[in-house]
Amino acid sequence: MMKSTTDKIQLEKNADLVAKIAAGDRQAFSQFVLQNQRQVVNLAFRILGDRSAAEDIAQDAFLRAYHSADRFRGEASVQTWLYRITVNLALKHLRKRKWERLFSFLEAEEINRWQTELNQHPDRLAETEEAKQLLHRAVLQLPKAQRTVLILHRWEGLSHKEIADIMGVSVSAVESRLHRAYKKLATILSRWMK
Amino acid sequence: MKCSEFKTQALLLMDHRLNDAVRQELEKHREECRTCSEYVEKLARVWQAELPELDASPAFRQRVMARLQSESSRPSRMAELWEDRLLPALRPTALVMFMLVSIFLGRWLATPTAALNNNGTEPQDMLSIEYFETLTQESLAAVYLSLGEETDE
Incomplete structure:
Protein backbone atom coordinates (compact mmCIF):
# COMPACT_ATOMS: atom_id res chain seq x y z
CA MET A 1 0.00 0.00 0.00
CA MET A 2 2.80 2.44 0.85
CA LYS A 3 5.28 3.61 -1.72
CA SER A 4 8.54 1.64 -1.55
CA THR A 5 12.07 3.06 -1.82
CA THR A 6 12.31 1.56 -5.31
CA ASP A 7 9.19 3.49 -6.31
CA LYS A 8 10.73 6.75 -5.06
CA ILE A 9 13.92 6.17 -7.06
CA GLN A 10 11.74 5.40 -10.08
CA LEU A 11 9.83 8.65 -9.61
CA GLU A 12 13.09 10.63 -9.69
CA LYS A 13 14.02 8.94 -12.93
CA ASN A 14 10.54 9.67 -14.21
CA ALA A 15 11.08 13.41 -13.76
CA ASP A 16 14.23 13.22 -15.91
CA LEU A 17 12.40 11.18 -18.50
CA VAL A 18 9.53 13.69 -18.69
CA ALA A 19 12.04 16.48 -19.37
CA LYS A 20 13.49 14.43 -22.23
CA ILE A 21 10.02 13.58 -23.56
CA ALA A 22 9.19 17.30 -23.59
CA ALA A 23 12.17 17.74 -25.89
CA GLY A 24 10.73 15.11 -28.23
CA ASP A 25 12.84 12.13 -27.15
CA ARG A 26 10.79 9.05 -28.14
CA GLN A 27 13.32 6.66 -26.65
CA ALA A 28 12.78 8.32 -23.27
CA PHE A 29 9.03 7.99 -23.79
CA SER A 30 9.37 4.29 -24.51
CA GLN A 31 11.31 3.91 -21.26
CA PHE A 32 8.73 5.98 -19.42
CA VAL A 33 5.92 3.69 -20.66
CA LEU A 34 7.86 0.60 -19.62
CA GLN A 35 8.44 1.96 -16.11
CA ASN A 36 4.88 3.06 -15.49
CA GLN A 37 2.64 0.80 -17.55
CA ARG A 38 1.87 -1.59 -14.71
CA GLN A 39 0.69 1.16 -12.34
CA VAL A 40 -1.34 2.98 -14.98
CA VAL A 41 -3.05 -0.14 -16.36
CA ASN A 42 -3.74 -1.32 -12.83
CA LEU A 43 -5.24 1.99 -11.73
CA ALA A 44 -7.48 2.13 -14.80
CA PHE A 45 -8.55 -1.48 -14.22
CA ARG A 46 -9.40 -0.82 -10.58
CA ILE A 47 -11.56 2.17 -11.49
CA LEU A 48 -13.23 0.61 -14.54
CA GLY A 49 -13.34 -3.09 -13.67
CA ASP A 50 -12.83 -3.93 -17.34
CA ARG A 51 -9.55 -5.35 -18.63
CA SER A 52 -9.90 -4.30 -22.24
CA ALA A 53 -11.07 -0.77 -21.44
CA ALA A 54 -8.27 -0.42 -18.87
CA GLU A 55 -5.59 -1.07 -21.51
CA ASP A 56 -7.22 1.35 -23.95
CA ILE A 57 -7.45 4.08 -21.33
CA ALA A 58 -3.85 3.44 -20.25
CA GLN A 59 -2.68 3.82 -23.86
CA ASP A 60 -4.62 7.08 -24.19
CA ALA A 61 -3.11 8.29 -20.91
CA PHE A 62 0.46 7.69 -22.08
CA LEU A 63 -0.17 9.41 -25.40
CA ARG A 64 -1.70 12.38 -23.64
CA ALA A 65 1.27 12.46 -21.26
CA TYR A 66 3.60 12.49 -24.27
CA HIS A 67 1.78 15.43 -25.85
CA SER A 68 1.55 17.44 -22.65
CA ALA A 69 5.02 16.71 -21.26
CA ASP A 70 6.17 20.23 -22.18
CA ARG A 71 3.46 21.62 -19.90
CA PHE A 72 4.63 19.58 -16.89
CA ARG A 73 6.06 22.12 -14.46
CA GLY A 74 7.01 19.78 -11.64
CA GLU A 75 4.58 21.38 -9.17
CA ALA A 76 3.20 17.90 -8.46
CA SER A 77 5.11 14.62 -8.73
CA VAL A 78 5.22 12.78 -12.05
CA GLN A 79 3.09 10.05 -10.49
CA THR A 80 0.40 12.55 -9.46
CA TRP A 81 0.47 14.08 -12.94
CA LEU A 82 0.23 10.71 -14.67
CA TYR A 83 -2.49 9.54 -12.30
CA ARG A 84 -4.45 12.76 -12.93
CA ILE A 85 -4.40 12.09 -16.67
CA THR A 86 -5.42 8.45 -16.15
CA VAL A 87 -8.22 9.28 -13.69
CA ASN A 88 -9.64 11.99 -15.98
CA LEU A 89 -9.74 9.61 -18.93
CA ALA A 90 -11.19 6.76 -16.86
CA LEU A 91 -13.95 8.99 -15.46
CA LYS A 92 -14.70 10.28 -18.95
CA HIS A 93 -15.02 6.68 -20.12
CA LEU A 94 -17.40 5.93 -17.24
CA ARG A 95 -19.54 8.95 -18.11
CA LYS A 96 -19.85 7.65 -21.68
CA ARG A 97 -20.99 4.17 -20.65
CA LYS A 98 -23.19 5.16 -17.72
CA TRP A 99 -26.35 4.05 -19.50
CA GLU A 100 -25.01 0.56 -19.99
CA ARG A 101 -26.09 -2.07 -17.55
CA LEU A 102 -23.31 -2.29 -15.04
CA PHE A 103 -24.53 -5.43 -13.40
CA SER A 104 -25.15 -8.43 -15.62
CA PHE A 105 -26.76 -11.69 -14.60
CA LEU A 106 -23.36 -13.32 -14.93
CA GLU A 107 -21.93 -10.98 -12.32
CA ALA A 108 -24.85 -11.71 -10.01
CA GLU A 109 -24.04 -15.41 -10.33
CA GLU A 110 -20.39 -14.73 -9.54
CA ILE A 111 -21.40 -12.87 -6.39
CA ASN A 112 -23.46 -15.86 -5.30
CA ARG A 113 -20.41 -18.08 -5.79
CA TRP A 114 -18.23 -15.73 -3.73
CA GLN A 115 -20.86 -15.62 -1.00
CA THR A 116 -20.82 -19.42 -0.82
CA GLU A 117 -17.03 -19.41 -0.57
CA LEU A 118 -17.22 -16.73 2.08
CA ASN A 119 -19.53 -18.79 4.24
CA GLN A 120 -17.74 -22.09 3.70
CA HIS A 121 -14.13 -20.94 4.26
CA PRO A 122 -14.23 -17.68 6.20
CA ASP A 123 -10.85 -18.38 7.83
CA ARG A 124 -8.79 -18.28 4.62
CA LEU A 125 -10.87 -15.73 2.83
CA ALA A 126 -8.34 -12.88 2.71
CA GLU A 127 -5.94 -15.03 0.69
CA THR A 128 -8.47 -16.18 -1.85
CA GLU A 129 -9.16 -14.76 -5.25
CA GLU A 130 -12.87 -14.77 -4.31
CA ALA A 131 -12.31 -12.17 -1.60
CA LYS A 132 -10.46 -9.90 -4.04
CA GLN A 133 -13.17 -10.26 -6.65
CA LEU A 134 -15.96 -9.71 -4.12
CA LEU A 135 -14.27 -6.59 -2.79
CA HIS A 136 -13.59 -5.23 -6.27
CA ARG A 137 -17.19 -5.80 -7.41
CA ALA A 138 -18.42 -4.03 -4.29
CA VAL A 139 -16.06 -1.08 -4.94
CA LEU A 140 -17.32 -0.90 -8.53
CA GLN A 141 -20.85 -0.38 -7.20
CA LEU A 142 -19.81 2.95 -5.66
CA PRO A 143 -20.47 6.24 -7.49
CA LYS A 144 -17.45 6.98 -9.66
CA ALA A 145 -16.06 9.89 -7.62
CA GLN A 146 -16.31 7.99 -4.32
CA ARG A 147 -14.85 4.88 -5.93
CA THR A 148 -11.85 6.75 -7.33
CA VAL A 149 -11.10 8.50 -4.05
CA LEU A 150 -11.29 5.22 -2.13
CA ILE A 151 -9.05 3.35 -4.59
CA LEU A 152 -6.45 6.11 -4.61
CA HIS A 153 -6.42 6.29 -0.83
CA ARG A 154 -6.67 2.70 0.30
CA TRP A 155 -5.02 0.71 -2.48
CA GLU A 156 -2.72 3.27 -4.10
CA GLY A 157 -1.65 4.64 -0.72
CA LEU A 158 -1.99 8.33 -1.66
CA SER A 159 -2.55 11.14 0.82
CA HIS A 160 -5.69 13.29 0.87
CA LYS A 161 -3.65 16.19 -0.58
CA GLU A 162 -2.33 14.07 -3.46
CA ILE A 163 -5.85 12.82 -4.22
CA ALA A 164 -7.18 16.40 -4.13
CA ASP A 165 -4.50 17.39 -6.68
CA ILE A 166 -5.33 14.45 -8.92
CA MET A 167 -9.08 15.02 -8.87
CA GLY A 168 -8.97 18.81 -8.91
CA VAL A 169 -11.03 19.20 -5.72
CA SER A 170 -10.36 20.45 -2.19
CA VAL A 171 -8.93 18.26 0.58
CA SER A 172 -12.20 18.57 2.52
CA ALA A 173 -14.13 17.32 -0.55
CA VAL A 174 -11.80 14.31 -0.68
CA GLU A 175 -12.40 13.59 3.02
CA SER A 176 -16.14 13.91 2.61
CA ARG A 177 -16.21 11.58 -0.43
CA LEU A 178 -13.99 9.11 1.38
CA HIS A 179 -16.27 9.03 4.41
CA ARG A 180 -19.33 8.45 2.21
CA ALA A 181 -17.47 5.78 0.23
CA TYR A 182 -16.60 3.85 3.41
CA LYS A 183 -20.22 3.92 4.58
CA LYS A 184 -21.70 2.98 1.21
CA LEU A 185 -19.19 0.17 0.68
CA ALA A 186 -19.94 -1.21 4.14
CA THR A 187 -23.67 -1.18 3.31
CA ILE A 188 -23.08 -3.02 0.01
CA LEU A 189 -20.89 -5.64 1.68
CA SER A 190 -23.37 -6.13 4.51
CA ARG A 191 -26.07 -6.93 1.91
CA TRP A 192 -23.80 -9.46 0.21
CA MET A 193 -22.43 -11.03 3.39
CA LYS A 194 -25.64 -11.98 5.18
CA MET B 1 -27.70 1.29 18.39
CA LYS B 2 -29.26 -0.78 15.61
CA CYS B 3 -27.24 -3.56 13.96
CA SER B 4 -27.77 -1.99 10.52
CA GLU B 5 -26.23 1.27 11.76
CA PHE B 6 -23.27 -0.63 13.20
CA LYS B 7 -22.69 -2.45 9.89
CA THR B 8 -22.78 0.82 7.93
CA GLN B 9 -19.95 2.21 10.03
CA ALA B 10 -17.96 -1.02 10.40
CA LEU B 11 -15.31 -0.15 7.78
CA LEU B 12 -14.81 3.32 9.27
CA LEU B 13 -14.29 1.63 12.62
CA MET B 14 -11.71 -0.80 11.23
CA ASP B 15 -9.69 1.96 9.57
CA HIS B 16 -9.84 4.23 12.65
CA ARG B 17 -11.74 6.96 10.86
CA LEU B 18 -14.27 7.78 13.60
CA ASN B 19 -14.15 10.19 16.48
CA ASP B 20 -13.82 8.78 20.01
CA ALA B 21 -17.48 9.15 20.97
CA VAL B 22 -18.80 7.26 17.92
CA ARG B 23 -16.03 4.66 18.14
CA GLN B 24 -16.85 3.91 21.79
CA GLU B 25 -20.52 3.58 20.97
CA LEU B 26 -19.75 1.10 18.19
CA GLU B 27 -17.31 -0.86 20.35
CA LYS B 28 -19.97 -1.10 23.05
CA HIS B 29 -22.51 -2.45 20.55
CA ARG B 30 -19.95 -4.93 19.24
CA GLU B 31 -19.33 -6.29 22.73
CA GLU B 32 -23.02 -6.66 23.42
CA CYS B 33 -24.14 -8.08 20.04
CA ARG B 34 -22.78 -11.48 19.09
CA THR B 35 -24.13 -11.29 15.52
CA CYS B 36 -22.34 -8.01 14.84
CA SER B 37 -19.18 -9.25 16.52
CA GLU B 38 -19.07 -12.30 14.22
CA TYR B 39 -19.99 -10.18 11.22
CA VAL B 40 -17.16 -7.74 11.78
CA GLU B 41 -14.63 -10.58 11.98
CA LYS B 42 -15.81 -11.90 8.64
CA LEU B 43 -15.82 -8.41 7.13
CA ALA B 44 -12.27 -7.80 8.34
CA ARG B 45 -11.06 -10.77 6.29
CA VAL B 46 -12.58 -9.33 3.11
CA TRP B 47 -11.28 -5.85 3.91
CA GLN B 48 -7.72 -7.17 4.30
CA ALA B 49 -7.77 -8.43 0.72
CA GLU B 50 -5.99 -6.48 -1.98
CA LEU B 51 -7.91 -5.54 -5.10
CA PRO B 52 -7.20 -7.78 -8.10
CA GLU B 53 -4.19 -6.63 -10.12
CA LEU B 54 -3.87 -6.43 -13.87
CA ASP B 55 -0.51 -6.46 -15.60
CA ALA B 56 -0.12 -4.67 -18.89
CA SER B 57 -0.14 -7.09 -21.81
CA PRO B 58 3.32 -7.98 -23.25
CA ALA B 59 2.70 -5.89 -26.35
CA PHE B 60 1.42 -2.86 -24.47
CA ARG B 61 4.46 -0.64 -25.01
CA GLN B 62 4.66 -1.57 -28.69
CA ARG B 63 1.01 -0.62 -29.12
CA VAL B 64 1.52 2.77 -27.50
CA MET B 65 4.58 3.47 -29.63
CA ALA B 66 2.74 2.34 -32.78
CA ARG B 67 -0.14 4.68 -32.01
CA LEU B 68 2.30 7.52 -31.43
CA GLN B 69 3.94 6.76 -34.78
CA SER B 70 0.61 6.73 -36.60
CA GLU B 71 -0.59 10.03 -35.12
CA SER B 72 -0.22 12.73 -37.73
CA SER B 73 -0.28 15.69 -35.37
CA ARG B 74 -0.53 16.62 -31.76
CA PRO B 75 -4.07 17.29 -30.49
CA SER B 76 -4.55 20.99 -29.76
CA ARG B 77 -4.79 22.30 -26.22
CA MET B 78 -8.22 23.76 -27.05
CA ALA B 79 -9.46 20.37 -28.24
CA GLU B 80 -8.32 18.77 -24.98
CA LEU B 81 -9.92 21.54 -22.92
CA TRP B 82 -13.17 21.28 -24.87
CA GLU B 83 -13.33 17.51 -24.48
CA ASP B 84 -12.24 17.28 -20.83
CA ARG B 85 -13.66 20.39 -19.19
CA LEU B 86 -16.09 22.39 -21.31
CA LEU B 87 -18.18 19.62 -22.85
CA PRO B 88 -18.95 17.82 -19.56
CA ALA B 89 -19.78 21.19 -17.97
CA LEU B 90 -22.03 22.24 -20.85
CA ARG B 91 -24.07 19.04 -20.99
CA PRO B 92 -26.19 19.76 -17.88
CA THR B 93 -26.63 23.40 -18.99
CA ALA B 94 -27.86 22.26 -22.40
CA LEU B 95 -30.30 19.87 -20.74
CA VAL B 96 -31.69 22.63 -18.49
CA MET B 97 -32.01 24.99 -21.48
CA PHE B 98 -33.86 22.31 -23.46
CA MET B 99 -36.27 21.72 -20.57
CA LEU B 100 -36.90 25.45 -20.14
CA VAL B 101 -37.58 25.90 -23.84
CA SER B 102 -39.91 22.87 -23.80
CA ILE B 103 -41.83 24.25 -20.81
CA PHE B 104 -42.06 27.71 -22.41
Missing part, protein backbone atom coordinates in the same frame (compact mmCIF):
# COMPACT_ATOMS: atom_id res chain seq x y z
CA LEU B 105 -43.29 26.28 -25.72
CA GLY B 106 -45.76 24.00 -23.96
CA ARG B 107 -47.22 26.87 -21.96
CA TRP B 108 -47.33 29.18 -24.96
CA LEU B 109 -49.18 26.63 -27.07
CA ALA B 110 -51.66 26.04 -24.27
CA THR B 111 -52.58 29.73 -23.88
CA PRO B 112 -55.66 31.27 -25.60
CA THR B 113 -53.38 33.66 -27.51
CA ALA B 114 -52.00 30.67 -29.38
CA ALA B 115 -55.53 29.70 -30.40
CA LEU B 116 -56.34 33.26 -31.44
CA ASN B 117 -53.26 33.24 -33.57
CA ASN B 118 -55.18 31.13 -36.06
CA ASN B 119 -56.73 34.39 -37.23
CA GLY B 120 -53.34 35.48 -38.50
CA THR B 121 -52.92 38.20 -35.86
CA GLU B 122 -49.62 38.65 -34.03
CA PRO B 123 -49.90 37.51 -30.36
CA GLN B 124 -48.61 40.83 -28.97
CA ASP B 125 -51.36 42.72 -30.87
CA MET B 126 -54.05 40.54 -29.35
CA LEU B 127 -53.16 41.81 -25.89
CA SER B 128 -54.21 45.38 -26.77
CA ILE B 129 -57.61 46.84 -25.87
CA GLU B 130 -58.08 48.01 -29.50
CA TYR B 131 -57.88 44.46 -30.79
CA PHE B 132 -60.33 43.24 -28.13
CA GLU B 133 -62.80 45.94 -29.09
CA THR B 134 -62.70 44.86 -32.76
CA LEU B 135 -63.85 41.37 -31.91
CA THR B 136 -67.51 40.71 -32.42
CA GLN B 137 -69.52 38.59 -30.06
CA GLU B 138 -69.61 35.89 -32.73
CA SER B 139 -65.87 35.73 -33.05
CA LEU B 140 -65.45 35.59 -29.25
CA ALA B 141 -67.89 32.70 -29.15
CA ALA B 142 -65.96 30.93 -31.93
CA VAL B 143 -62.72 31.30 -29.96
CA TYR B 144 -64.42 30.04 -26.80
CA LEU B 145 -65.77 26.99 -28.64
CA SER B 146 -62.43 26.20 -30.28
CA LEU B 147 -60.74 26.31 -26.84
CA GLY B 148 -63.42 23.93 -25.53
CA GLU B 149 -62.69 21.52 -28.38
CA GLU B 150 -58.96 21.55 -27.60
CA THR B 151 -59.64 20.81 -23.94
CA ASP B 152 -61.94 17.89 -24.84
CA GLU B 153 -59.24 16.35 -26.99
